[in-house]
Amino acid sequence: MKIGITCYPTYGGSGVVATELGIELAARGHQIHFITYSQPFRLTGREEGIYYHEVPVTNYPLFEYPPYDLALATRMSEVAEYYELDLLHVHYAIPHSVSALLARQMLAGRKRLPFVTTLHGTDITLVGLDRSYLPITRFAIAQSDGVTSISSYLRQKTVEDFDVRRPIEVIPNFVNCDEYKPLGEGRAAARARYASSGEKILLHLSNFRPVKRVLDAVEVFARIATKIPSRLLMVGDGPDRSAAEWLVNSKGLQHRVQFLGKQDRVHDLLPVADLMLMPSELESFGLAALEAMACRVPAIATRVGGVPELVEDGLTGMLFAVGDVEGMAAAAAELLSDEAKLAAMGQSAQAAARKRFCASLIIPRYERFYERILERSEV
Ligand code: GMT
Numbered sequence: 001m002k003i004g005i006t007c008y009p010t011y012g013g014s015g016v017v018a019t020e021l022g023i024e025l026a027a028r029g030h031q032i033h034f035i036t037y038s039q040p041f042r043l044t045g046r047e048e049g050i051y052y053h054e055v056p057v058t059n060y061p062l063f064e065y066p067p068y069d070l071a072l073a074t075r076m077s078e079v080a081e082y083y084e085l086d087l088l089h090v091h092y093a094i095p096h097s098v099s100a101l102l103a104r105q106m107l108a109g110r111k112r113l114p115f116v117t118t119l120h121g122t123d124i125t126l127v128g129l130d131r132s133y134l135p136i137t138r139f140a141i142a143q144s145d146g147v148t149s150i151s152s153y154l155r156q157k158t159v160e161d162f163d164v165r166r167p168i169e170v171i172p173n174f175v176n177c178d179e180y181k182p183l184g185e186g187r188a189a190a191r192a193r194y195a196s197s198g199e200k201i202l203l204h205l206s207n208f209r210p211v212k213r214v215l216d217a218v219e220v221f222a223r224i225a226t227k228i229p230s231r232l233l234m235v236g237d238g239p240d241r242s243a244a245e246w247l248v249n250s251k252g253l254q255h256r257v258q259f260l261g262k263q264d265r266v267h268d269l270l271p272v273a274d275l276m277l278m279p280s281e282l283e284s285f286g287l288a289a290l291e292a293m294a295c296r297v298p299a300i301a302t303r304v305g306g307v308p309e310l311v312e313d314g315l316t317g318m319l320f321a322v323g324d325v326e327g328m329a330a331a332a333a334e335l336l337s338d339e340a341k342l343a344a345m346g347q348s349a350q351a352a353a354r355k356r357f358c359a360s361l362i363i364p365r366y367e368r369f370y371e372r373i374l375e376r377s378e379v
Pocket of ligand 1: 012013014015017092120121122125150173207209211282283284285286287288305
């Protein structure tokens with residue numbers, strides 16, 4: 001198949017999923033065309049079967065807000081026509097599904113261009129509920145040829161909040177289990193870059209937006225550090241980074257916490273950790289926790305959104321109420337001081353990731369979904 005993929009190419013879970021999906025599909029022989037405003041950050045630009053089309057957004061003094069969604073629709077229709085795409089797959093409903101709808105209409109009578117919308121989370125739970133976006137998002141979801149969501153929670157939320165009556169297929173997020181795996185023999189050497197041999201390593205990975213409650217990660221670590229010799233690696237960047245740095249410094253933890261910024265190769269970093277901290281206000285899925293689990297690193301996380309569909313409390317990780325920094329810290333400290341329990345939880349986490357969320361299991365579900373959409377759009 002020839003598939004056009006649009007996503008937010010910068011740091012964020014939906015862009016990661018879209019990019020990894022494109023890479024996996026290309027590896028299975030499909031031709032993939034990314035149509036985005038900049039090259040998705042996990043692409044090297046050298047992958048076989050993957051093409052990148054930038055969306056140029058021309059500014060003009062009259063435009064206080066350059067109309068990106070229109071430029072995107074234009075580029076989608078051009079790429080679809082010139083490269084004979086079979087379908088478009090847009091990740092994150094706003095504004096991508098609206099642009100895809102316009103592109104489909106622009107080509108009507110000349111070329112069929114069905115489009116699939118994948119809902120990721122804040123497109124529904126936050127942004128989509130804003131009155132200025134809700135009606136048009138609901139419309140574009142209804143007009144999509146196929147809609148998927150990354151968890152049952154998000155499907156339910158979309159049905160309830162948007163009053164969507166069309167079917168939504170749940171296709172969960174996935175991880176490449178050949179890339180995201182424990183480090184094996186090189187682990188001790190990799191850990192030595194961040195901690196001394198008697199110390200434990202905790203890791204937080206996010207885009208440092210308020211919904212991630214990055215300060216809670218610091219609060220949890222501050223409590224753990226009073227009991228367990230440990231280090232915290234903060235991976236990612238975003239609006240709450242400087243507040244987190246300030247908190248770390250004000251607690252005198254600057255020699256125990258390292259801010260690593262945005263990292264391209266998180267699969268090299270995750271497996272050095274003993275535990276992942278994901279204290280989010282909301283996660284429709286929690287991709288960072290899945291990536292850690294595949295590396296045999298269990299997550300201390302919040303019981304929100306789709307996280308319970310991923311993490312089995314007490315078996316493959318531990319779940320707490322939002323803001324329960326005391327509970328998270330106590331559980332983490334206990335786990336870190338019990339090597340056998342920590343290792344067993346890591347094993348169970350990895351086993352669950354491999355059994356349910358490996359790319360090799362999930363990508364064929366997207367392929368079958370596309371085939372159904374194409375069959376339907378032929379009639
Ligand atoms: O959480 C974010 O701020 C980023 C957002 C995105 O769309 O880039 O993440 C959402 O999609 C991810 C990939 O499907 C999920 O793993 C995240 O749980 C989800 N975030 C929220 O629901 C808050």
